[in-house]
Amino acid sequence: MKLQRKNGLRATALGALAVSGALVLTACGSDNNAPEGSPTKSSAATSAVCKDAKGQLLASGSSAQKNAMDLWVKNYMATCTGVEVNYKSSSSGEGIVAFNQGTVGFAGSDSALKPEEVADSKKVCTGGQGINLPMVGGPIAIGYHLEGVDSLVLDAPTLAKIFDSKIKSWDDAAIKALNPDATLPKKPIQAFHRSEDSGTTQNLGKYLGATATSDWKYEAEKKWPAPGGQAASGSSGVATQVKQVDGAIGYFELSYATSQQISTVKIDTGASAPVEATSENASKAIAAAKIKGTGKDLALGLDYTTKADGAYPIVLVTYEIACDKGNKPETLATVKSFLTYTASADGQKLLSEAGYAPIPAEINAKVRETVASLS
DSSP, X not given: OOHHHHHHHHHHHHHHHHTHHHHTTGGGSOOTTSOTXXXXXXXXXXXXXXXXXXXXXXXXXXXXXXXXXXXXXXXXXXHSTTEEEEEEEOOHHHHHHHHHTTOSSEEEESSOOOHHHHHHHTTTSTTSXXXXXXXXXXXXXXXXXXXXXXXXXXXXXXXXXXXXXXXXXXXXXXXXXXXXXXXXXXXXXXXXXXXXXXXXXXXHHHHHHHHOTTTOOSOOOSSOOSSSSEEXXXXXXXXXXXXXXXXXXXXXXXXXXXXXXXXXXXXXXXXXXXXXXXXXXXXXXXXXXXXXXXXXOOOEEOOXXXXXXXXXXXXXXXXXXXXXXXXXXXXXXXXXXXXXXXTSHHHHHHHHHTTOXXXXXXXHHHHHHHHHHXX
């Protein structure tokens, strides 16, 4: 395990929180060298980011982006005084339901809106519809807890069989073949999955469906499809169970593994070496993403079958869901202000420091342009 690196990431993320007013939205600070009361570039930038933002902004959805959202909200509220952003970390499914019921200003989802969800959004987006704005990237880490085993390699077929309850013991021949130097115990595998509809589940399903076609026969849906295993609520719940239970394996965003010092599986993709779940390795995979949405919708197509060296294939992109037109007048300015910050260079910089991956620059430029056009 690379505990020093993991602890370093965590310390960096916590440090970012501690110096939020200075590190992030740096343009919002003051210029101590300027004459008192004189206008500065930084104060002008503050006006641009925080202009017209006011009151309370409610949002909810993806727990995958919770740790990123915590950092963003902390920094944004430290800068844009008089604004309260309240993001409820639940699940992608619950976030989309709340958005289409009109109870939140935007939602977080690890999967792009389905056609029927877009149709429902037109009821609350007067004259418009819900669109997908990619804001957070990152690896879905396969975390495990196996006493005495500090390094573990799995491939897609073996992972599929584990989560489908076809491989039930850690000393199974398939796992041994991938880990010839490890002493694998004869111990039952306890696989954990999400209990509620989850975009993280759906993205793992997309990976398994694309790379283990003979062993994973389920459609990639937000609801966990396979029999057996044990359920836990949210990425935090799955991570907590893996942390506590010897013999456990589960899936969650890297930030949860980092913060709880949970060992993660290296994936044998067919590249020259198994690939570790890191922000940098996820970025290599996400960089190949293509925009598949139309109009202002920026839904992405990811290549889960990549065999590029150093490209970690089990990735997700979390979208912020907002109306392209017809946002509520009372929250429109604040939605635009907050999402302008999250898509900014400073907002995206925080992601890698917290175990996530920034959105590729070319795509992020389109996100900023689209956020500015929300009405």
